[in-house]
Amino acid sequence: MIKNDLFLKALRGETVERPPVWMMRQAGRYLPDFMKLKAKYDFFTRCRTPELATEITVMPIHQVGTDAAILFSDILVVPQAMNIEVQMKPDFGPWLPNPIRDRTSLDQVIVPDVYEELGYVYEAIKMTKKELNDEVPLIGFAGSPWTIFCYCVQGQGSKNFDKAKEFCFTEPQMAHELLQKITDTTIAYLKGKVEAGVDAVQVFDSWGGMLSPVDYQEFSWPYIQQIIDALKDMIPVIAFGKGCWFALDVMAKSGASALGVDWTCSGRNARYLSGGNITLQGNFDPSRLFSPPKDIKRMVHEMIDEFGKDKYIVNLGHGILPNIPVENAKAFVEAVKEYK
Numbered sequence: 001m002i003k004n005d006l007f008l009k010a011l012r013g014e015t016v017e018r019p020p021v022w023m024m025r026q027a028g029r030y031l032p033d034f035m036k037l038k039a040k041y042d043f044f045t046r047c048r049t050p051e052l053a054t055e056i057t058v059m060p061i062h063q064v065g066t067d068a069a070i071l072f073s074d075i076l077v078v079p080q081a082m083n084i085e086v087q088m089k090p091d092f093g094p095w096l097p098n099p100i101r102d103r104t105s106l107d108q109v110i111v112p113d114v115y116e117e118l119g120y121v122y123e124a125i126k127m128t129k130k131e132l133n134d135e136v137p138l139i140g141f142a143g144s145p146w147t148i149f150c151y152c153v154q155g156q157g158s159k160n161f162d163k164a165k166e167f168c169f170t171e172p173q174m175a176h177e178l179l180q181k182i183t184d185t186t187i188a189y190l191k192g193k194v195e196a197g198v199d200a201v202q203v204f205d206s207w208g209g210m211l212s213p214v215d216y217q218e219f220s221w222p223y224i225q226q227i228i229d230a231l232k233d234m235i236p237v238i239a240f241g242k243g244c245w246f247a248l249d250v251m252a253k254s255g256a257s258a259l260g261v262d263w264t265c266s267g268r269n270a271r272y273l274s275g276g277n278i279t280l281q282g283n284f285d286p287s288r289l290f291s292p293p294k295d296i297k298r299m300v301h302e303m304i305d306e307f308g309k310d311k312y313i314v315n316l317g318h319g320i321l322p323n324i325p326v327e328n329a330k331a332f333v334e335a336v337k338e339y340k
């Protein structure tokens with residue numbers, strides 16, 4: 001049904017003439033048209049207005065030519081729906097004025113009716129699907145429970161999420177309670193996205209790499225596994241763990257359709273650690289997009305040679321940086337389309 005189905009083929013592990021390409025955070029601040037809307041509407045207004053979310057989602061499809069769209073939204077709409085206040089402060093990032101660090105605040109966290117609290121996301125998906133007209137697939141996403149937990153407890157971004165980790169080791173029972181509430185909400189939220197029409201979902205464990213391999217298996221992975229178990233028979237699931245190369249063996253056996261990797265793990269090593277059979281996605285260092293376009297193209301071809309063209313989705317190893325020239329983002333995508 002979808003005209004360009006390279007991305008879905010790669011998720012099914014089918015042979016393709018070239019790998020598909022999209023970029024994490026592709027609907028973002030490096031696009032001048034995005035900046036025009038950012039100047040007019042604050043962050044959560046853009047997320048909550050289906051017309052705006054749709055317009056932003058399709059921008060990179062038309063302007064950069066990626067093989068998949070990812071819905072413009074944010075992972076932090078989930079804690080917002082759970083009765084946790086989340087603000088997006090300009091030039092600062094996420095700000096949660098009442099972080100969850102004790103029994104009283106934990107008890108105020110709810111598992112919401114996602115259709116009531118997050119209906120605007122489902123509206124945006126339906127509108128975007130219409131606008132995309134089956135040209136390319138649409139990816140829906142959520143943060144991993146651990147990554148959402150990091151923001152809920154820390155209250156803001158952090159280089160080490162020290163307060164979030166402190167809570168895990170001083171109040172492990174409460175930590176697990178919060179992680180389970182986030183997981184239950186996320187499963188319901190993603191099922192709603194599937195009903196609304198997304199073609200695949202990605203779970204972003206952006207801060208999984210903050211944990212030791214042993215603690216990752218306690219505080220992050222089991223909750224992602226619950227999400228995969230609940231969704232894998234409905235839709236392909238991609239699990240992206242930044243800095244989580246040490247868990248690729250377990251992740252490969254999870255039922256996920258693909259695993260995202262960042263640039264600290266080579267393609268060769270990622271294939272080895274994941275057992276060689278599962279589709280991998282990644283892992284261009286976003287900073288490398290500052291190189292001249294001809295160098296970007298060479299590096300992309302080298303990357304595809306290393307991962308192999310099949311069971312592979314070309315992507316960055318994390319989100320695109322705001323000050324990347326659009327021409328360079330285009331060179332990244334064109335390089336994949338020129339690959340032979």
Ligand code: CP3
Nearest residue numbers: 024025026027028043070071072073074075093204206319
């Ligand atoms: O990928 C896409 O283009 C789809 C949209 C998307 C956004 N956030 C839009 C956004 C996605 C998939 C996310 C996920 C997200 N949000 C993650 C996981 C992926 C990752 O990058 O690690 C995380 C950790 C967040 C939380 C978040 N949202 C932070 C830390 C920030 C501020 C830092 C920053 O980059 O500015 C945001 C804000 C945000 N979310 C922006 C965008 C385009 C930029 C702010 C703005 O537009 O006003």
